[in-house]
Amino acid sequence: MKKRIISPIIQNIKIAHGTYKMTLFAPYIASNVTPGQFVHIKIPRDSSLLLRRPISVNGVDKNNGTIDLVYRVVGKGTSLLSKLKPNELDLDLLGPLGNGYKVEENIKSLWLVGGGCGVAPLKLAAQKWSNLDITAFLGFKNKSEAYQIDDFKNLCSQVFISTDDGSLGEKGFITHILIKHISELRPKLILGCGPISMLKILKQISERYDVPCQISLEERMGCGMGGCFVCSCAIGIKDSWDYKKVCTDGPVFDSREVIFDEWP
Ligand SMILES: Cc1cc2nc3c(=O)[nH]c(=O)nc-3n(C[C@H](O)[C@H](O)[C@H](O)COP(=O)(O)OP(=O)(O)OC[C@H]3O[C@@H](n4cnc5c(N)ncnc54)[C@H](O)[C@@H]3O)c2cc1C
Numbered sequence: 001m002k003k004r005i006i007s008p009i010i011q012n013i014k015i016a017h018g019t020y021k022m023t024l025f026a027p028y029i030a031s032n033v034t035p036g037q038f039v040h041i042k043i044p045r046d047s048s049l050l051l052r053r054p055i056s057v058n059g060v061d062k063n064n065g066t067i068d069l070v071y072r073v074v075g076k077g078t079s080l081l082s083k084l085k086p087n088e089l090d091l092d093l094l095g096p097l098g099n100g101y102k103v104e105e106n107i108k109s110l111w112l113v114g115g116g117c118g119v120a121p122l123k124l125a126a127q128k129w130s131n132l133d134i135t136a137f138l139g140f141k142n143k144s145e146a147y148q149i150d151d152f153k154n155l156c157s158q159v160f161i162s163t164d165d166g167s168l169g170e171k172g173f174i175t176h177i178l179i180k181h182i183s184e185l186r187p188k189l190i191l192g193c194g195p196i197s198m199l200k201i202l203k204q205i206s207e208r209y210d211v212p213c214q215i216s217l218e219e220r221m222g223c224g225m226g227g228c229f230v231c232s233c234a235i236g237i238k239d240s241w242d243y244k245k246v247c248t249d250g251p252v253f254d255s256r257e258v259i260f261d262e263w264p
């Protein structure tokens, strides 16, 4: 169940170029969040920023009642967040929102495929399902934008890294590395999050190799709770399609249902 929570900031640090990790005291969310779910944050100090900003939960510490958010500074809201200091003010959050990834009990091997800030929610998946045989495929633009690789190495059996310019790991897109391994090491399930271009390829790969795949979509959001239709996207249903809301029907969808034709 979602709640409105007023959360003290415990830490807010830069972890990579343009990327920050904020730790918040939010015991209710720490105990109830599923990987892939997000919090909707009211941006403080600028009343012109009316809409809350959605950020996925990146990690939890249930003993201390904290959650981590990893966010990239892309505009006014995230820039304001990056300047907040611990104990300076409490953040107003709604959460946990949306549905998360679903991993059935019979699943023993899991692939996590993330690109850029899409790597962030997959760390919570690696934390939650660390008892499974997890292989992570993490793609970044370059070495200075890479983050939390040691965390993934601690939680996963194998980690593959790629960067667009080859400054860390293999040069090229992470989906190129994935395709090299999928025919021998076929996983039972793939969980993906990242740019649309990556998710489109992931959808094609999962269909070609017949491996179920869940992907998390990013859409501009208004209310975050199903009331405004700002986040609608096309989802296939049987032989037809319909609009679904990313905030409440998603953000995680079965990749086979997502119709990417309308996406840029
Ligand atoms: C379910 C969900 C989970 C998310 N999780 C994370 C996360 O864990 N870490 C993270 O860094 N970002 C995440 N995002 C994206 C994040 O919400 C946006 O980057 C943020 O709202 C931008 O706010 P802003 O005020 O800084 O930028 P704005 O000034 O609002 O916009 C700046 C630029 O970012 C683009 N943008 C804004 N919002 C979105 C969006 N929702 N999707 C795609 N592009 C957008 C705009 O088109 C514009 O080009 C998530 C988005 C969704 C929908």
Ligand code: FES
Residues within 6 Å of the ligand: 220, 221, 222, 223, 224, 225, 226, 227, 228, 229, 230, 231, 232, 245, 246, 247, 248
């Ligand atoms: S953001 Fe309002 S319906 Fe999804």
